Amino acid sequence: MKFRSSIKQPISLTKPRTMSEPTVHHNQHRDDLGSKLGMWLFIFTELLLFGGLFIVYAVYRYKNSQAFHLAAQELDVTIGTINTVILLISSMTIAMSTTAIQKKDKRTTLLLIGTTLFLAVVFLVNKYFEWSGKIGHGLFPGSLVLEDLGQGDVLFFGLYFFMTGLHALHIIVGMVLLGFGFVRVWKDRLTFDNFQLLENGGLYWHLVDIIWIFLFPLFYLIT
Amino acid sequence: MYKSYLEEDMGRKGIFKWILSTDHKRIALLYLYSMMFWFTIGVVLGLLMKLELIAPGKTLMGPQAYNATFTVHGVIMIFLIVIPGLPAVFGNFLLPIQIGARDVAFPRLNLFSWYIYVLGSILVIISLFGNGPPDTGWTFYAPYSFKTGTNMLPAALGAFVLGFSSILTGLNFIVTIHRMRAPGMTWMKMPLFTWTLYGTGWIQLLATPIVGITLLMVAGERIFGIGFFDPAKGGDPLLYQHLFWIYSHPAVYIMILPAMGVISEIIPTFVRKTIFGYKAIVISTLAIAFVGYFVWAHHMFTAGMSGTALFTFSILTFIVAIPSAIKVFNWISTMHQGSISTEIPFLWATSFIFIFMIGGLTGLVLGSLATDVHLHDTAFVVAHFHFIVFGGVGFAFFGAMHYWFPLIYGRMYDSSWARTGWIVFFIGFVSLYGPMFYLGIKGMPRRYFDYLEEFHGPNIISSFGALVMITGLVIIVTNLIKSARNGPIAAHNPWGGTNLEWRIQAPPILENFDEIPVIDKATYKFD
Numbered sequence: 001m002k003f004r005s006s007i008k009q010p011i012s013l014t015k016p017r018t019m020s021e022p023t024v025h026h027n028q029h030r031d032d033l034g035s036k037l038g039m040w041l042f043i044f045t046e047l048l049l050f051g052g053l054f055i056v057y058a059v060y061r062y063k064n065s066q067a068f069h070l071a072a073q074e075l076d077v078t079i080g081t082i083n084t085v086i087l088l089i090s091s092m093t094i095a096m097s098t099t100a101i102q103k104k105d106k107r108t109t110l111l112l113i114g115t116t117l118f119l120a121v122v123f124l125v126n127k128y129f130e131w132s133g134k135i136g137h138g139l140f141p142g143s144l145v146l147e148d149l150g151q152g153d154v155l156f157f158g159l160y161f162f163m164t165g166l167h168a169l170h171i172i173v174g175m176v177l178l179g180f181g182f183v184r185v186w187k188d189r190l191t192f193d194n195f196q197l198l199e200n201g202g203l204y205w206h207l208v209d210i211i212w213i214f215l216f217p218l219f220y221l222i223t
Numbered sequence: 224m225y226k227s228y229l230e231e232d233m234g235r236k237g238i239f240k241w242i243l244s245t246d247h248k249r250i251a252l253l254y255l256y257s258m259m260f261w262f263t264i265g266v267v268l269g270l271l272m273k274l275e276l277i278a279p280g281k282t283l284m285g286p287q288a289y290n291a292t293f294t295v296h297g298v299i300m301i302f303l304i305v306i307p308g309l310p311a312v313f314g315n316f317l318l319p320i321q322i323g324a325r326d327v328a329f330p331r332l333n334l335f336s337w338y339i340y341v342l343g344s345i346l347v348i349i350s351l352f353g354n355g356p357p358d359t360g361w362t363f364y365a366p367y368s369f370k371t372g373t374n375m376l377p378a379a380l381g382a383f384v385l386g387f388s389s390i391l392t393g394l395n396f397i398v399t400i401h402r403m404r405a406p407g408m409t410w411m412k413m414p415l416f417t418w419t420l421y422g423t424g425w426i427q428l429l430a431t432p433i434v435g436i437t438l439l440m441v442a443g444e445r446i447f448g449i450g451f452f453d454p455a456k457g458g459d460p461l462l463y464q465h466l467f468w469i470y471s472h473p474a475v476y477i478m479i480l481p482a483m484g485v486i487s488e489i490i491p492t493f494v495r496k497t498i499f500g501y502k503a504i505v506i507s508t509l510a511i512a513f514v515g516y517f518v519w520a521h522h523m524f525t526a527g528m529s530g531t532a533l534f535t536f537s538i539l540t541f542i543v544a545i546p547s548a549i550k551v552f553n554w555i556s557t558m559h560q561g562s563i564s565t566e567i568p569f570l571w572a573t574s575f576i577f578i579f580m581i582g583g584l585t586g587l588v589l590g591s592l593a594t595d596v597h598l599h600d601t602a603f604v605v606a607h608f609h610f611i612v613f614g615g616v617g618f619a620f621f622g623a624m625h626y627w628f629p630l631i632y633g634r635m636y637d638s639s640w641a642r643t644g645w646i647v648f649f650i651g652f653v654s655l656y657g658p659m660f661y662l663g664i665k666g667m668p669r670r671y672f673d674y675l676e677e678f679h680g681p682n683i684i685s686s687f688g689a690l691v692m693i694t695g696l697v698i699i700v701t702n703l704i705k706s707a708r709n710g711p712i713a714a715h716n717p718w719g720g721t722n723l724e725w726r727i728q729a730p731p732i733l734e735n736f737d738e739i740p741v742i743d744k745a746t747y748k749f750d
Contacts, residue, residue, distance in 0.1 A: 034328050034402040041394045045432045052436035052466055056451060059462055142448035151450075151457025158449035158456075162440070 032196040039200040043207045046170070050211050053163050057218060060155045067152020072223040074139065075160070076130065080220035083126050084212065090119035091209040094178065094202040101195045106185060113182045113198075116205065120175050127168055131161070160219055167211055174208045177201040227633065227730040245330035246733060251316035252631070253337050254307060259700075261303045261344065266693060268296040273655070273689035276682050279674055289672035290358035291373070295351065297361025298378055302385045303344060305616045306474055309481035310427075311340070311392055313623050314420045316631060318396055320724040321414045323405025323742060325734035328398040332391055339388040346381030350374045360670065362471070365452035365463035369444040376445050383438040386431045389477070393427030396420050405723075407742035411505070414722050414746055415498065418505050419484030422512035426473045426480075430516065434470030437463065464526055468519035476515040478612055480508060482619030483550055486572045489626050490554050492720045493569035494561025497747040500553040507546030514543045521590050525599045533592055540590035547583055551576060566718065567641045571622030574649055578618055582610030585660065600670075603663020606656045614652065621645075621699060628703065629713030633730040636706035644698035651692025658685045721747055 061068050097112035134157070138145030141158050181198040184190035190198055228248045232240040241253055272292055275283045284292065315333065319326050327333050350357055357375035359368045363382075368375055400421050404413070413421075441463075443449045450456025452463040491498045498504065520528060520536040554576055563569070585607040588594050598604065629635055658681035663669075667678045674682065716725040723740060724731075 031328065031402055034398050037401060038329060038332075038394055038398045041397055041428055045390050045394070045428050048429055049432035049436050052433045052469075053440075055466070056440070056462065059459065060457075063459075064457065141443075141450070147456070154450050154456045155458065158443075158451060161447075162443055162449060162451075166439075 030194075030196075035196050035200060036203070039203050043203065046207055047211075050163075050166070050214075053159070053166070054214070054218075057159055057163070060152075060159065064152030064155060067150055068156050069223055071149075071153045071156035072219060072221075074134075075220050076133075077220050079126055079130050080216055083123050084216050086119050086123050086126075087209045087212050090116045090123075091206055093119070094205045098195060098199050098202055101185065101190070101198060102192050104192045106188075109185050109198075110182065113178055113185065117175055117178060117182070120171055120178075124168060124171060127164065131164075134160075163215055164219070167208070167215060170208045170211070174201070174205050177204055225728060226732060227728075228733050229632075229730050231733045243334075245326070245334045247315050247319050247326050247330065247333060248631075248731065250333050250337055251312050251314075254311040254315065254340070257337075257340065257344065258304050258308065258312065261299050265296055265299040265304060266696065268292050268299070270689055270693060272296065273686045275672055276674070277686040278682075279676055279679060281672065284672065286672050287355075287358065290360075290670070291356040293670060294357050294360050294378075295347075298347060298357070298382065300612075301361050301474075302382045303340075303347065305478045305612055306389055307340060307385070307392070308478065308616055309485065309620060309623065310389075310396070310420055310423055310477070311336075312620075313416070313485065313627065314392070314396060314423075314481060317627065317724055318399060318417055318420055319403070320727070320731060320735050321417045321722055322400060322403060322408050323723055323736065323740045324399060324403035325736065325739070327395050328402055329395050333395055336388045336391040336395070339384060339391070343381045343385035343388060346377045346384060350376075350378035350381065362467060363438065363441060364467075365441060365444070365458075365460045366454065368441055369453070376442060379438045379441050383435050383442075386435045386438075389427045390431045393424035393431075397424040397428065400424075405739050405742055411502070412742060412746050415487035415501070415504055415508075416481070416484035419480040419487075419508050422508045423477050423480045426477050426512050426515065430470045430473035430477075433466060434474075437466040437470070440466075461523070461526055461528075464523050465520065468522045469516075472519040472522065473512075473515045475611065476511055478616045480511060482575070482615050483508070483547075485619040485623040485626070486554060486575055487550070488720075488722070489568045489572040489622055490557050491747045491749075492626075492718050493566055493572070494558050494563050495719070495749045496557055496561040497745075497749060498553065499556035499559075500549075501747070503549055504553050507549045510546040511543060514539065514546070518543050521595075524592060524595045537590055537592050541587065544583060544587055544590075547579075551580060551583075567636075567638055567645065568622050568626035568718070570642070570645050571618055571625060574645070575615065575618040575622060578610055578614035578652070582607060582614050586611065598663055600668055601663035602659040602667045602669055605669045606659035606663060609656045609659075614656075621648075624703060626718070627724070628706070629717050630724055630729045630731070632707045632710070633713055634706055634710035635713040635717065636702050636710055640698060640702040644695050644702060646695075647698060648692055648695030651688050651690070651695050654688030655685055655692050656688075658682070658688070719749075721749060 093112045094116045097109050097116070100108040100112055134140065139153075139157050140146065141154075141161060146154055146157055178198075178201045181190060181201045184197060228246055231246075233244065235243055241249055244250070271283060272289065275281075275289060275292075315327070318324075351374070353374040355373045357363075357371070357373050357378045359371055359373075359375055363375065363379055368379070400413070400417065440449070440451045444451055444453065448456075450458045452458040452460050454460060487498060487504055518536060518539045520532060521540045524533055524537075554572075585603070589598060589604060589607060625636065625641060662678055662681050662685075665678065667674055713729060715729070718725070723742075726740075727735060
């Protein structure tokens with residue numbers, strides 16, 4: 001469209017910049033603080049996503065306190081505790097990995113991310129055995145065994161599978177995120193002055209951890 | 224060398240110029256065009272309902288078809304149009320320009336949000352096939368939503384997916400506003416439209432996940448038979464309603480806040496006066512966003528809650544009306560002693576105030592406990608929320624379209640056709656929804672394909688109003704489409720606006736500014 005060149009340039013918006021003024025790199029596409037802020041906002045969203053479930057849990061626990069009390073005794077506190085410890089350690093290793101990358105220690109960083117991923121897999125394996133145990137006993141949503149136990153148990157195990165299932169899904173998402181971080185560190189595309197992806201992955205991992213910190217007592221410990 | 228964003232194709236060809244571009248302006252237009260598609264379908268469905276109601280008994284469709292029609296109409300209009308509406312189209316286009324940035328904080332995430340939107344739309348389309356379109360109403364109330372034989376699961380999942388598109392857009396805007404304001408663009412110099420997008424962003428971020436998880440629970444209910452909301456299994460359907468409205472009431476503010484922002488932009492420009500009470504408008508925006516979280520149960524006054532809850536939610540509903548009234552007061556005061564020019568966008572803005580006041584005041588009628596018991600689930604409610612949601616968002620949307628059109632396309636529309644379209648639309652709108660207030664007070668229930676003979680007269684007016692309104696729509700949209708392609712080239716800053724978007728060349732270049740501006744004067748300062 002040629003006619004545009006005939007339009008007079010609109011008034012200049014900028015004061016002429018002198019050399020002494022600090023240059024603001026607005027065209028620079030990387031903004032670490034911005035992307036960290038974005039991750040925090042996403043974490044708020046995730047917390048409220050689980051928040052809805054915690055409300056439902058609270059209401060049904062209040063309405064069926066006796067049944068929830070008895071149903072919680074069906075869960076294996078040992079596996080729950082082991083999983084809690086696993087997640088806490090994995091949170092520690094991922095936090096350490098962000099320190100390691102800042103110290104330019106690639107080997108340790110990879111080792112720490114790898115450990116986190118390994119622990120996540122162990123968590124999921126434990127979860128698998130726990131779930132299949134429950135399903136083996138007929139304690140799953142829609143089963144007749146469960147419906148015979150009464151409404152409180154239906155709701156308890158419904159919430160148990162739904163909430164731990166959603167949590168496991170978040171573990172997998174977190175693993176994918178950290179997997180990206182691992183590959184980037186491996187290929188030297190994520191380095192000591194450019195580690196925001198790893199830090200965001202770590203933040204997300206802490207979110208997954210803290211949700212579990214609430215799920216664990218609600219399902220396993222309050223009996 | 225000047226090259227506008229419409230010409231800059233980054234070496235891509237055909238449709239890829241659009242669907243691969245991370246330019247916030249192109250993404251805004253992607254949203255605009257996809258919404259135009261859905262809006263057409265939604266309007267046709269609405270017209271079919273109005274034609275069905277032109278006479279008692281079956282005229283066009285039976286009860287099942289009618290239920291499906293109002294459900295799909297609601298799902299499309301709410302989840303695919305008014306919730307993304309202003310933020311996704313005008314927010315995307317204007318937010319970076321208004322704060323002096325080259326793009327939003329996460330351009331790729333922005334494009335991804337549009338893809339999520341498309342995925343959500345596809346799910347909604349899928350729901351129309353199979354066992355027939357959903358018939359639950361757009362609210363998916365339990366337990367019917369998991370008992371019905373119709374295909375409601377894809378519709379609910381579609382709404383869930385669309386929620387994520389909305390969350391990511393809000394997240395993007397908040398980070399953009401926090402991190403990318405140009406030097407000198409302090410919080411209290413930000414244009415009011417940007418401020419409303421900021422408030423909206425927080426609602427999108429903090430309210431949407433609640434409905435997300437609720438719809439997931441309904442899905443779990445349907446697929447696995449978990450029993451969260453099934454009374455037969457100990458679940459509580461009322462809890463579903465609470466969770467649903469915890470999001471869906473704030474969602475009304477997701478729709479209306481940016482609309483208020485648009486009006487706050489248009490009015491000062493056409494009265495050549497700085498906005499009255501800038502700070503009051505900012506504070507009332509944040510107040511609406513905040514208090515709006517705590518009024519949800521006014522949708523459930525007849526559902527069976529304790530007296531304390533009823534009373535509390537009614538009071539809170541009245542409180543949330545105050546900041547809205549402050550805004551209306553400020554707009555009117557801005558006009559006082561201004562040099563008013565009644566250009567097209569100004570007509571839309573003033574008619575917005577008129578319609579919004581009727582919608583708002585009838586909202587208070589519904590927020591009062593005693594009157595709500597009488598009016599609940601009648602045509603009065605339908606009239607009220609169409610005045611707010613369609614009147615509020617629709618009038619603001621067309622106002623925004625006519626206001627920023629020269630910026631977006633660099634061309635001008637035919638103003639006499641635009642004026643005709645506006646007046647026809649306005650008359651049609653009022654005669655379509657006005658009689659429904661009367662019908663509701665007389666006791667005509669909503670969501671029925673049939674009614675008693677005594678309601679016939681006003682229903683005829685209403686149905687003809689629908690035809691008039693759609694005539695207006697056709698005039699407006701045809702005029703805009705024709706002008707976008709062949710309209711005369713618009714003059715630079717045709718309205719004499721003061722914001723940054725009027726100080727750059729229209730249509731803007733790829734990254735908006737050759738050099739990032741330094742802001743040294745207050746917003747809305749007219750010489």
